[in-house]
Amino acid sequence: MFETLEVGKRIKGGEFSKLELPLRQNLLAAQFELAERDYPVIIVIAGLDGAGKGSLVHRLNEWMDPRGIQTNTFWEHSDEEESRPFFWRFWRRLPARGQIGIFLGSWYTAPAQALLEGHIDTAEFALRCKQIETFEHTLVDDGAVIIKIWLHVSKETQRLQLEGKAPDKQQNPRVSDHPYELVGKYEQTLEVCEQLILGTDSSHSPWQLIESEDRNYRDITAGQIMLDAMTAKSPTPAQTMVQNGQRATDIGAQPTVLDTVDLSLTMERDRYKEQLSKYQARLQDLAWVAYRRKRSVVAVFEGWDAAGKGSAIRRVTGAIDPRLYRLVQFAAPTDEELAHHYLWRFWRHIERDGRCTFFDRSWYGRVLVERVEGYATADEWQRAYAEINQFEQQLVEHGSIVVKFWIHISKNEQIKRFEAREKEAHKRHKITEDDWRNREKWHEYAQAIDQMVSRTSTSHAPWTLVSGDDKPHARIQILKTFCKTMKRALED
Amino acid sequence: MFETLEVGKRIKGGEFSKLELPLRQNLLAAQFELAERDYPVIIVIAGLDGAGKGSLVHRLNEWMDPRGIQTNTFWEHSDEEESRPFFWRFWRRLPARGQIGIFLGSWYTAPAQALLEGHIDTAEFALRCKQIETFEHTLVDDGAVIIKIWLHVSKETQRLQLEGKAPDKQQNPRVSDHPYELVGKYEQTLEVCEQLILGTDSSHSPWQLIESEDRNYRDITAGQIMLDAMTAKSPTPAQTMVQNGQRATDIGAQPTVLDTVDLSLTMERDRYKEQLSKYQARLQDLAWVAYRRKRSVVAVFEGWDAAGKGSAIRRVTGAIDPRLYRLVQFAAPTDEELAHHYLWRFWRHIERDGRCTFFDRSWYGRVLVERVEGYATADEWQRAYAEINQFEQQLVEHGSIVVKFWIHISKNEQIKRFEAREKEAHKRHKITEDDWRNREKWHEYAQAIDQMVSRTSTSHAPWTLVSGDDKPHARIQILKTFCKTMKRALED
Numbered sequence: 001m002f003e004t005l006e007v008g009k010r011i012k013g014g015e016f017s018k019l020e021l022p023l024r025q026n027l028l029a030a031q032f033e034l035a036e037r038d039y040p041v042i043i044v045i046a047g048l049d050g051a052g053k054g055s056l057v058h059r060l061n062e063w064m065d066p067r068g069i070q071t072n073t074f075w076e077h078s079d080e081e082e083s084r085p086f087f088w089r090f091w092r093r094l095p096a097r098g099q100i101g102i103f104l105g106s107w108y109t110a111p112a113q114a115l116l117e118g119h120i121d122t123a124e125f126a127l128r129c130k131q132i133e134t135f136e137h138t139l140v141d142d143g144a145v146i147i148k149i150w151l152h153v154s155k156e157t158q159r160l161q162l163e164g165k166a167p168d169k170q171q172n173p174r175v176s177d178h179p180y181e182l183v184g185k186y187e188q189t190l191e192v193c194e195q196l197i198l199g200t201d202s203s204h205s206p207w208q209l210i211e212s213e214d215r216n217y218r219d220i221t222a223g224q225i226m227l228d229a230m231t232a233k234s235p236t237p238a239q240t241m242v243q244n245g246q247r248a249t250d251i252g253a254q255p256t257v258l259d260t261v262d263l264s265l266t267m268e269r270d271r272y273k274e275q276l277s278k279y280q281a282r283l284q285d286l287a288w289v290a291y292r293r294k295r296s297v298v299a300v301f302e303g304w305d306a307a308g309k310g311s312a313i314r315r316v317t318g319a320i321d322p323r324l325y326r327l328v329q330f331a332a333p334t335d336e337e338l339a340h341h342y343l344w345r346f347w348r349h350i351e352r353d354g355r356c357t358f359f360d361r362s363w364y365g366r367v368l369v370e371r372v373e374g375y376a377t378a379d380e381w382q383r384a385y386a387e388i389n390q391f392e393q394q395l396v397e398h399g400s401i402v403v404k405f406w407i408h409i410s411k412n413e414q415i416k417r418f419e420a421r422e423k424e425a426h427k428r429h430k431i432t433e434d435d436w437r438n439r440e441k442w443h444e445y446a447q448a449i450d451q452m453v454s455r456t457s458t459s460h461a462p463w464t465l466v467s468g469d470d471k472p473h474a475r476i477q478i479l480k481t482f483c484k485t486m487k488r489a490l491e492d
Numbered sequence: 493m494f495e496t497l498e499v500g501k502r503i504k505g506g507e508f509s510k511l512e513l514p515l516r517q518n519l520l521a522a523q524f525e526l527a528e529r530d531y532p533v534i535i536v537i538a539g540l541d542g543a544g545k546g547s548l549v550h551r552l553n554e555w556m557d558p559r560g561i562q563t564n565t566f567w568e569h570s571d572e573e574e575s576r577p578f579f580w581r582f583w584r585r586l587p588a589r590g591q592i593g594i595f596l597g598s599w600y601t602a603p604a605q606a607l608l609e610g611h612i613d614t615a616e617f618a619l620r621c622k623q624i625e626t627f628e629h630t631l632v633d634d635g636a637v638i639i640k641i642w643l644h645v646s647k648e649t650q651r652l653q654l655e656g657k658a659p660d661k662q663q664n665p666r667v668s669d670h671p672y673e674l675v676g677k678y679e680q681t682l683e684v685c686e687q688l689i690l691g692t693d694s695s696h697s698p699w700q701l702i703e704s705e706d707r708n709y710r711d712i713t714a715g716q717i718m719l720d721a722m723t724a725k726s727p728t729p730a731q732t733m734v735q736n737g738q739r740a741t742d743i744g745a746q747p748t749v750l751d752t753v754d755l756s757l758t759m760e761r762d763r764y765k766e767q768l769s770k771y772q773a774r775l776q777d778l779a780w781v782a783y784r785r786k787r788s789v790v791a792v793f794e795g796w797d798a799a800g801k802g803s804a805i806r807r808v809t810g811a812i813d814p815r816l817y818r819l820v821q822f823a824a825p826t827d828e829e830l831a832h833h834y835l836w837r838f839w840r841h842i843e844r845d846g847r848c849t850f851f852d853r854s855w856y857g858r859v860l861v862e863r864v865e866g867y868a869t870a871d872e873w874q875r876a877y878a879e880i881n882q883f884e885q886q887l888v889e890h891g892s893i894v895v896k897f898w899i900h901i902s903k904n905e906q907i908k909r910f911e912a913r914e915k916e917a918h919k920r921h922k923i924t925e926d927d928w929r930n931r932e933k934w935h936e937y938a939q940a941i942d943q944m945v946s947r948t949s950t951s952h953a954p955w956t957l958v959s960g961d962d963k964p965h966a967r968i969q970i971l972k973t974f975c976k977t978m979k980r981a982l983e984d
Contacts, residue, residue, distance in 0.1 A: 040832075083786070083844035085890040091839035096831035123615040130622040131886075138879055141695050142833045203633050294575070339588035340532075341634045347583035352575035387630055394623075398577040 001194050001209070004257040004454035005152035009221075010214035023223045024063045030230040031064045031100065039143035040095040041230055043102045045222075046109075047151030048189070050161035051212040056151065057104055059219045060226070070095055074105045086110070087135055094139070107132050112196050116189060129199030136205045146205040147229045149222050150197060151212040155186045194459060198393075201455075203383035209454055217254075256450035261408045263469045272472035279479035280319035286486040287320045287356060293490060294353035296400045298392075299482070300362040303407030304445075305435045306417040307468045308475075312407060313358055315475045316482060325356035330365065342366055342376075342384075343391055353399065363388055364404075367452050372444045385455035392461040401489040402461040405478055406449060407468040411442055493686050493701070496749040496946035497644040501713075502706035515715045516555045522722040523556045523592065531635035532587040533722055535594045538601075539643030540681070542653035543704040548643065549596055551711045552718070562587055566597045578602070579627055586631070599624050604688050608681060621691030628697045638697040639721045641714055642689060643704040647678045686951060690885075693947075695875035701946055709746075745935075748942035753900045755961045764964035771971035772811035778978040779812045779848060785982060786845035788892045789817075790884075791974070792854040795899030796937075797927045798909040799960045800967075804899065805850055807967045808974060817848035822857065834858055834868075834876075835883055845891065855880055856896075859944050864936045877947035884953040893981040894953040897970055898941060899960040903934055 011019065034041060043060075045053050057071055072093045074081075081089040087107065095101030111128040114120045120128070136146055153161065201207050208225050212218040267275070290297060299316070303309045317327060328349045337345040343363060351357045366384040370376035376384070392402055409417075418431050418439075438445065457463040464481045468474040503511065526533060535552075537545050549563055564585045566573075573581040579599065587593030603620040606612045612620070628638055645653065693699045700717050704710040759767070782789060791808070795801045809819060820841045829837040835855060843849045858876040862868035868876070884894055901909075910927065930937065949955040956973045960966040 080844060083788075083846075084842055085886040085892075087886060088839060088842055091836060094832060094836060096828065098831070123619060126622065127615060127618050130618065130625075133622075134882055137695070138835075138882070139833060141875055141879075144833075203629070296575075336588065339590070340586060341631060341636075343630075344583060344586060347580055350576055350580055352572060354575075383633055387633075390626055390630070394577040394579060400577075 001197070001454060001457050002152055002190055003260070003457065004450055005209055005211040006154045006213070007211065007255045007257050007260055007450075008213065009211045009217045009254050011216040011220055013216070016216040016220065019220050023220060023227065026227050027063050027223060027230075028065065030227055031068055034100070034230060035068060035098045037233070038097045039145060039233065040097050041100045041145045041147065041226075042095060042139065043100065043226065044106045044108065044146070044148040045102060045104050045151070046106065046148070047212065048153055048158055048193070050158040051151035051153045052161075052215055052218060053104055053151055055215065056149075056219055056222055057102055060102065060223070063223060064100070068098075069100045069102060071102045071104060072106075074109065087131075090135075097143075107135065108196060108200070112192055115195070116185070116192050122195075125195065126199060129196070132200050133202055136200075136202070140204040145229050145233060147226055148200075148205060148207045149225065150193075150207055150209045151218060152209060153212050157213055158186070191459060198389055198458060201386045201389070203379075203386060206382060206386065256446045257453050257465065258408050258446055258449060261465045261467050263408070263410050263413075263467055265467045265473045266470040267473040267476055269472070272476060275476045276315065276479070279476065279483055280315070282483045283316065283319040283479060283486075284321070286483060286490065287324050289490055290356070290401070290486060291324055291354040294399070295490065296351055296353050297356040297486065298350070298359070298395055298400050298402045299356065300359045300364065300402075300404040301407070302361060302364050302368070302405065303466070303468065304409050304414060305438055306414050306421070307407035307409045308471050309360065309407055311471065312405075312466075312475050312478050313360055315479060317358060319479070320356060324354075325358060326351055327358045327360060330359070330361040342380075343387060346391075350395070363391065364452060364456075367456075368445065368448050369438075371448050372441055385452075388456055389458060392456075392458070396460040401486055403482055403485050404457075404461060404463045405466050405481070406453070406463060407466045407474055407478075409468040411439075413469045414439065493689070493946060493949050494644055494682055495752070495949065496942055497701055497703040498646045498705070499703065499747045499749050499752055499942075500705065501703045501709045501746050503708040503712055505708070508708040508712065511712050515712060515719065518719050519555050519715060519722075520557065522719055523560055526592070526722060527560060527590045529725070530589045531637060531725065532589050533592045533637045533639065533718075534587060534631065535592065535718065536598045536600065536638070536640040537594060537596050537643070538598065538640070539704065540645055540650055540685070542650040543643035543645045544653075544707055544710060545596055545643055547707065548641075548711055548714055549594055552594065552715070555715060556592070560590075561592045561594060563594045563596060564598075566601065579623075582627075589635075599627065600688060600692070604684055607687070608677070608684050614687075617687065618691060621688070624692050625694055628692075628694070632696040637721050637725060639718055640692075640697060640699045641717065642685075642699055642701045643710060644701060645704050649705055650678070683951060690881055690950060693878045693881065695871075695878060698874060698878065748938045749945045749957065750900050750938055750941060753957045753959050755900070755902050755905075755959055757959045757965045758962040759964040759968060761964070764968060767968045768807065768971070771968065771975055772807070774975045775808065775811040775971060775978075776813070778975060778982065779816050781982055782848070782893070782978060783816055783846040786891070787982065788843055788845050789848040789978065790842070790851070790887055790892050790894045791848065792851045792856065792894075792896040793899070794853060794856050794860070794897065795958070795960065796901050796906060797930055798906050798913070799899035799901045800963050801852060801899055803963065804897075804958075804967050804970050805852055807971060809850060811971070812848060816846075817850060818843055819850045819852060822851070822853040834872075835879060838883075842887070855883065856944060856948075859948075860937065860940050861930075863940050864933055877944075880948055881950060884948075884950070888952040893978055895974060895977050896949075896953060896955045897958050897973070898945070898955055899958045899966055899970075901960040903931075905961045906931065 045057060047053055061069060061071065070093070074089060090103070090107055093101065093103075111120070111125060111132070114128075115122070115125045140146060197207050197209075208222075210218055210221050210225075287297075301309050301313055313327065317325060326349070330345075333342075333345055346359070346363045349357060349359070363384075366376055366388070367381050371381040395402055418435065421431050453463050453465070464478075466474050466477050537549060539545055553561060553563070562585070566581060582595070582599055585593065585595075603612070603617060603624070606620075607614070607617045632638060689699050689701075700714075702710055702713050702717075779789075793801050793805055805819065809817060818841070822837075825834075825837055838851070838855045841849060841851070855876075858868055858880070859873050863873040887894055910931075945955050945957070956970075958966050958969050
């Protein structure tokens with residue numbers, strides 16, 4: 001989840017100025033229009049200490065008219081609050097219709113802290129998440145727009161920020177001098193954050209995660225998310241908008257999580273052969289162990305066109321007794337599938353305990369091809385992240401082992417393979433019109449992949465980004481990851 | 493909750509025939525229209541054993557075209573099902589768009605049974621409820637209409653039904669011969685049922701509770717609920733409807749829970765005086781105990797116009813040290829209140845631990861006057877039941893003691909009091925136009941009250957229906973209930 005938030009997204013000073021002016025004008029226009037509307041806007045700003053929550057709020061107040069914005073902090077726990085039900089403190093601070101309420105520190109703070117400090121167990125934590133969902137749902141049912149922004153910084157940046165050594169420090173005196181993360185608990189904190197986000201990510205009030213290493217990127221992105229949310233229900237969104245409100249993510253080539261993949265990795269033929277037999281033998285054994293222990297495996301293979309998905313899958317299936325696995329391929333849905341919820345076509349292929357199912361393309365089509373090609377509406381693909389997480393969580397809770405691969409290749413490598421395929425008439429897979437069209441949308445796909453990994457790479461079902469320019473290397477990386485994941489799961 | 497389902501609602505044979513024909517025609521028309529639509533209808537039929545779930549399904553299949561209806565039971569737990577995640581068995585049976593799927597035995601059966609048999613604790617049960625909510629929400633987001641019908645029978649009727657002694661028995665051989673309720677666990681079963689209903693009642697898929705003593709009433713009511721739900725999303729609901737589709741609840745005077753109140757109860761003056769000082773003294777003490785133990789009291793007073801609400805409240809407040817309580821009256825909301833969620837105006841009056849708050853009219857206005865007078869939309873008041881339950885549950889979980897009174901009087905008694913007030917010029921509360929208008933809507937109010945009690949009388953915050961024709965009796969009943977509830981809560 002957080003690996004996509006440390007890829008170095010940034011906006012330089014000159015670009016920032018160009019983006020800031022139209023964004024400010026748009027936000028101000030949206031705010032004035034909101035004043036006439038019969039719903040409030042509730043903005044939750046959460047995230048790691050040192051990620052700049054305070055400074056973002058400062059900027060938002062600068063950009064908009066602070067008279068229509070209430071900023072709420074819940075630093076001091078007053079005894080007035082403690083002596084009433086938990087949500088009372090938030091109810092009394094809710095913005096009126098037409099107003100904006102920013103919650104810095106919110107209903108999210110207490111459950112996360114309680115879990116971190118061991119005061120509640122995970123069952124109690126899950127219950128608290130449900131109460132939060134119910135609370136937010138009640139407000140959304142009444143018309144409220146809820147925007148939840150999560151700011152993330154890397155361990156190192158956080159340390160610098162909190163120790164006051166950050167180069168572009170712009171912090172106010174802080175209330176808590178000793179965040180939990182500082183005392184060697186950064187990883188543990190992230191784990192709780194992931195649970196918090198997954199447990200409260202819903203179609204009516206989704207989380208938006210923002211990389212916050214660079215404050216220009218952070219602020220512009222947060223501003224644009226707010227603008228989108230504030231104008232989504234507006235009857236005349238287009239007309240209130242000042243022209244040229246370009247999106248931060250559209251500027252030049254913002255790096256994505258794919259840029260963190262080292263595509264220069266290769267593997268020599270001899271070494272490949274040796275590793276292949278080693279890991280295939282190991283996988284063969286593991287598949288039988290899983291069978292005996294009644295643990296099923298759900299493996300997802302996704303990747304660019306010509307990334308070598310098919311041949312990589314063959315190296316995996318080649319290792320496993322055919323009685324133990326099923327390979328399912330997905331192209332366009334059938335009529336019957338279209339007549340059901342999009343997850344139905346995948347649920348039906350979930351195999352029984354002890355068996356492996358390999359998905360050659362999967363439910364992630366919803367947030368990849370269906371999103372980019374417009375087959376799914378924005379509402380549909382946006383709520384799919386939470387739906388997919390819930391689906392995979394059910395698999396994991398049942399005892400399934402979930403592995404997910406995205407095979408990444410460079411644009412150059414792809415064109416080489418396309419051309420090679422066109423020359424070799426004997427290759428069964430011809431290059432189609434679709435392949436060329438997808439290639440033109442490389443940038444949109446990269447963004448969709450970045451968000452997919454950000455929203456669905458979880459500790460119980462993480463994504464593995466495979467370095468695919470060198471096929472031998474890719475195959476071994478997949479086999480190795482497969483073995484490692486199964487081994488760890490079967491040791492439990 | 494279930495007390496409203498044992499009031500003797502019934503439809504006689506002749507009336508049944510008059511209602512059945514248009515209902516059948518309408519259901520059939522709605523079903524044919526549904527076939528053209530892009531969403532499925534999912535009907536969950538749940539309830540106590542012996543309530544006639546099977547016979548209702550039989551009737552539905554008779555009324556509609558069985559070719560568009562799939563009935564799903566989950567009697568046998570196949571190993572195919574057991575070896576996959578819990579919801580897999582339901583996913584594969586979901587109806588396609590344009591189709592109807594009836595679930596007899598559903599995702600509700602297993603968690604309820606597990607709790608009853610002690611295999612899971614309440615935290616785990618709450619979590620299962622959350623999973624159910626998420627599952628249903630996923631389907632509703634995709635367009636599905638979910639209708640959840642709960643059938644209830646009294647303990648005695650259930651026994652007769654299950655022992656095959658019911659007069660109008662029409663049962664098929666049953667799968668389970670030994671329902672839990674039969675072995676002396678009827679009350680315990682009801683408690684779990686209440687938790688199940690409260691935990692999964694949501695704005696997107698609410699529960700509908702039906703008294704099932706009389707199968708004519710049960711079937712007509714279920715049919716009409718289904719018809720409403722099936723046509724709610726139809727673009728031309730009115731035109732598809734055959735005329736004269738009268739509602740079962742509108743026929744003659746269906747009894748409501750108010751009819752179970754014995755209005756003949758009176759209290760002699762001397763006895764009243766003695767009881768008054770006894771219970772006021774007790775209440776005075778209990779209020780101080782509550783203060784010391786930091787338990788707050790939230791008391792709701794509702795009732796017909798001229799039911800004697802004000803004077804009853806005075807007998808309660810008269811007993812308590814003024815430093816310990818606040819009395820809040822509600823008339824039309826202020827501008828500021830209107831600019832927030834309707835619950836906001838009540839949350840702001842929640843007092844701190846140890847204090848009593850008396851609400852002279854309350855959040856129940858939403859499902860009473862606002863419903864009947866049309867100030868709230870059907871969507872708004874229908875989702876209010878779940879919102880109110882969640883609100884009160886938060887109070888109770890925080891440690892508050894919640895008591896709720898509806899003061900009931902007869903229509904005759906009301907007119908007597910109206911006339912008396914008009915004569916006595918010195919009475920401060922004149923009879924207004926509103927009072928007379930409300931009186932004309934007595935029947936609609938009675939229905940709204942019936943449903944209010946049905947949906948919001950819970951074991952943690954039950955309604956007390958006060959017999960109010962005799963004021964002394966009413967006051968003592970209130971004081972006594974107050975003392976009893978506080979005493980029990982403070983002993984915990």
